[in-house]
Amino acid sequence: xxxxxxxxxxxxxxxxxxxxxxxxxxxxxxxxxxxxxxxxxxxxxxxxxxxxxxxxxxxxxxxxxxxxxxxxxxxxxxxxxxxxxxxxxxxxxxxxxxxxxxxxxxxxxxxxxxxxxxxxxxxxxxxxxxxxxxxxxxxxxxxxxxxxxxxxxxxxxxxxxxxxxxxxxxxxxxxxxxxxxxxxxxxxxxxxxxxxxxxxxxxxxxxxxxxxxxxxxxxxxxxxxxxxxxxxxxxxxxxxxxxxxxxxxxxxxxxxxxxxxxxxxxxxxxxxxxxxxxxxxxxxxxxxxxxxxxxxxxxxxxxxxxxxxxxxxxxxxxxxxxxxxxxxxxxxxxxxxxxxxx
Amino acid sequence: xxxxxxxxxxxxxxxxxxxxxxxxxxxxxxxxxxxxxxxxxxxxxxxxxxxxxxxxxxxxxxxxxxxxxxxxxxxxxxxxxxxxxxxxxxxxxxxxxxxxxxxxxxxxxxxxxxxxxxxxxxxxxxxxxxxxxxxxxxxxxxxxxxxxxxxxxxxxxxxxxxxxxxxxxxxxxxxxxxxxxxxxxxxxxxxxxxxxxxxxxxxxxxxxxxxxxxxxxxxxxxxxxxxxxxxxxxxxxxxxxxxxxxxxxxxxxxxxxxxxxxxxxxxxxxxxxxxxxxxxxxxxxxxxxxxxxxxxxxxxxxxxxxxxxxxxxxxxxxxxxxxxxxxxxxxxxxxxxxxxxxxxxxxxxxxxxxxxxxxxxxxxxxxxxxxxxxxxxxxxxxxxxxxxxxxxxxxxxxxxxxxxxxxxxxxxx
Numbered sequence: 242x243x244x245x246x247x248x249x250x251x252x253x254x255x256x257x258x259x260x261x262x263x264x265x266x267x268x269x270x271x272x273x274x275x276x277x278x279x280x281x282x283x284x285x286x287x288x289x290x291x292x293x294x295x296x297x298x299x300x301x302x303x304x305x306x307x308x309x310x311x312x313x314x315x316x317x318x319x320x321x322x323x324x325x326x327x328x329x330x331x332x333x334x335x336x337x338x339x340x341x342x343x344x345x346x347x348x349x350x351x352x353x354x355x356x357x358x359x360x361x362x363x364x365x366x367x368x369x370x371x372x373x374x375x376x377x378x379x380x381x382x383x384x385x386x387x388x389x390x391x392x393x394x395x396x397x398x399x400x401x402x403x404x405x406x407x408x409x410x411x412x413x414x415x416x417x418x419x420x421x422x423x424x425x426x427x428x429x430x431x432x433x434x435x436x437x438x439x440x441x442x443x444x445x446x447x448x449x450x451x452x453x454x455x456x457x458x459x460x461x462x463x464x465x466x467x468x469x470x471x472x473x474x475x476x477x478x479x480x481x482x483x484x485x486x487x488x489x490x491x492x493x494x495x496x497x498x499x500x501x502x503x504x505x506x507x508x509x510x511x512x513x514x515x516x517x518x519x520x521x522x523x524x525x526x527x528x529x530x531x532x533x534x535x536x537x538x539x540x541x542x543x544x545x546x547x548x549x550x551x552x553x554x555x556x557x558x559x560x561x562x563x564x565x566x567x568x569x570x571x572x573x574x575x576x577x578x579x580x581x582x583x
Numbered sequence: 584x585x586x587x588x589x590x591x592x593x594x595x596x597x598x599x600x601x602x603x604x605x606x607x608x609x610x611x612x613x614x615x616x617x618x619x620x621x622x623x624x625x626x627x628x629x630x631x632x633x634x635x636x637x638x639x640x641x642x643x644x645x646x647x648x649x650x651x652x653x654x655x656x657x658x659x660x661x662x663x664x665x666x667x668x669x670x671x672x673x674x675x676x677x678x679x680x681x682x683x684x685x686x687x688x689x690x691x692x693x694x695x696x697x698x699x700x701x702x703x704x705x706x707x708x709x710x711x712x713x714x715x716x717x718x719x720x721x722x723x724x725x726x727x728x729x730x731x732x733x734x735x736x737x738x739x740x741x742x743x744x745x746x747x748x749x750x751x752x753x754x755x756x757x758x759x760x761x762x763x764x765x766x767x768x769x770x771x772x773x774x775x776x777x778x779x780x781x782x783x784x785x786x787x788x789x790x791x792x793x794x795x796x797x798x799x800x801x802x803x804x805x806x807x808x809x810x811x812x813x814x815x816x817x818x819x820x821x822x823x824x825x826x827x828x829x830x831x832x833x834x835x836x837x838x839x840x841x842x843x844x845x846x847x848x849x850x851x852x853x854x855x856x857x858x859x860x861x862x863x864x865x866x867x868x869x870x871x872x873x874x875x876x877x878x879x880x881x882x883x884x885x886x887x888x889x890x891x892x893x894x895x896x897x898x899x900x901x902x903x904x905x906x907x908x909x910x911x912x913x914x915x916x917x918x919x920x921x922x923x924x925x926x927x928x929x930x931x932x933x934x935x936x937x938x939x940x941x942x943x944x945x946x947x948x949x950x951x952x953x954x955x956x957x958x959x960x961x962x963x964x965x966x967x968x969x970x971x972x973x974x975x976x977x978x979x980x981x982x983x984x985x986x987x988x989x990x991x992x993x994x995x996x
Binding site for chain 2: 293301329330333334337353354356357358359378381387388389390391396397398402404405406409416417419420421422425426428432433436453458475476477516
């Protein structure tokens with residue numbers, strides 16, 4: 242009894258003292274990034290063309306360059322990024338918890354991720370779709386022939402759900418073999434554990450290069466889903482959301498206006514009003530989103546425009562050699578369309 | 584509780600009560616005890632209050648849904664192995680249960696085999712045969728000192744690569760390339776395929792026969808013990824029991840006109856179909872867990888046996904018991920008292936370590952919960968569920984082992 246009284250007293254005291262301590266409001270992401278001096282960017286655990294450390298440990302890839310562009314816009318230094326490799330399973334929790342400032346890790350934009358996960362996807366930086374890779378020796382020509390096949394897939398992805406939907410709608414049975422890390426998916430497929438492996442088509446082309454014999458594998462023609470891959474930020478900080486979104490749009494606008502890493506200095510003298518506005522010669526657009534007015538110049542000097550980044554990492558200038566396809570500018574028949582800077 | 588208070592010197596009754604100042608209270612032992620306990624409780628409660636209110640505030644600020652309502656939604660993903668019916672239109676709650684059963688069954692089978700292997704190796708280390716003792720020592724030292732996850736990867740990838748693909752196609756001719764094992768079993772990269780029994784009418788009598796044989800064996804063991812107590816005459820309980828448990832169902836099988844048929848795996852388009860499949864992921868995790876945990880159990884068993892005093896063994900020999908009888912009747916029962924408590928914690932370790940299975944694609948509870956977390960974003964809820972379930976499994980295991988330990992302890996006289 243005496244102990245109970247003591248406990249009760251203590252508990253009452255505790256609640257009283259704790260409730261008086263006000264909850265500290267989370268600081269603005271931009272201020273936090275500036276105070277820290279580096280941008281914390283969540284990337285994949287190694288996918289060629291999108292985010293992968295090279296033999297010297299420097300990160301390269303389309304998503305990596307997006308983070309470098311963001312760092313350049315904030316600090317005028319594309320090296321001020323610390324990359325956090327995250328598995329598909331860890332990525333959203335890392336962003337939710339504030340461990341990273343932005344997630345640029347070929348993640349698909351869906352309504353459930355926009356709503357219940359508390360994330361905000363900024364803009365699609367790569368339009369992709371899910372495909373299947375099989376061994377040539379199987380003689381399979383279409384994904385609809387995969388009845389009874391074992392399929393290797395990574396857990397916690399939209400891929401896993403699309404796979405289930407595809408086989409269900411086509412009334413085919415299959416055997417999923419699910420791994421946490423992409424490396425294990427590739428290793429198991431290569432060891433013959435599965436007949437097929439599925440992920441976004443871009444990922445299939447990238448992973449094919451890592452197989453024992455890349456030429457013995459083919460990517461089937463069917464694309465079974467829409468996979469708009471987009472960088473994401475946390476909800477509730479609209480300033481940060483705007484900055485991250487416009488970094489992507491700036492790279493697109495630069496390509497459209499013909500501003501490249503090489504000619505950006507000459508372009509500063511351009512008389513084209515669109516270019517003048519974009520490069521900060523006219524107006525206060527950079528200041529308007531919380532950055533400096535030469536933000537686009539910084540981005541282009543650091544990584545180039547979207548087209549340059551694409552070709553260097555996944556397009557003709559890379560080992561992947563993926564056609565621009567849906568990722569062409571709208572004026573070329575693609576889907577990449579940036580609102581104007583004005 | 585009472586022992587200290589009775590010994591504290593009471594204030595001497597000198598007729599007048601001395602006025603006590605506030606500071607004297609602070610220097611009193613009992614007061615200080617209360618003060619420190621209050622501070623501790625305040626600190627702990629405040630900590631938890633802050634953690635919880637902070638988490639709820641943050642979740643609200645970021646528009647992350649909370650609560651357990653998501654468990655009723657359609658999961659939409661498939662799971663490679665399930666003991667209960669499940670498809671991609673089942674709910675998240677059902678998916679969690681599939682993972683739970685996969686963990687429980689893996690742990691149960693793992694505990695069974697690791698016990699056998701651990702006891703065998705532990706006794707082998709004490710063998711007078713130099714070669715057997717050395718092999719057991721090397722096994723223990725190597726396996727115990729390598730990380731478990733690494734061993735699972737070794738079992739999975741190193742062994743998987745050695746196995747043949749299920750079939751080969753040369754000029755359109757499909758040929759099975761699996762290793763054929765005795766009993767119609769086939770082994771390839773897709774797993775171990777065994778014939779699956781199909782129960783026809785009349786097969787239930789085989790089950791009844793088995794139950795009758797088991798009950799009969801238990802009764803016989805009691806009778807034999809009573810007889811030995813009374814007359815000193817032993818009875819071959821083990822052999823008779825084994826004969827009854829195997830023989831009676833077998834006899835029924837033939838009497839009922841063989842009511843069990845086997846479905847053999849057949850070659851399909853990509854793989855063998857039909858039969859019962861043991862997935863390579865399951866086998867890799869099981870082998871990893873069994874070999875790793877057994878190396879610890881072997882050491883516990885050795886310590887237990889060495890812990891029984893030499894005099895006991897010598898006394899048993901002196902009254903004419905054989906070597907086997909000495910071990911079985913004198914040494915092991917006494918060693919068990921030393922073995923059981925650490926054995927319990929190793930069983931618990933095995934259960935908890937089974938959560939590493941996800942790394943090699945085994946859909947255990949942790950892996951399925953991870954997928955659920957990723958698809959729904961309910962990190963706090965899924966982690967709480969996981970913790971709750973592991974805690975329950977562990978507490979149940981320990982409760983059982985404590986009961987078993989108490990029973991064994993009574994053997995002591």
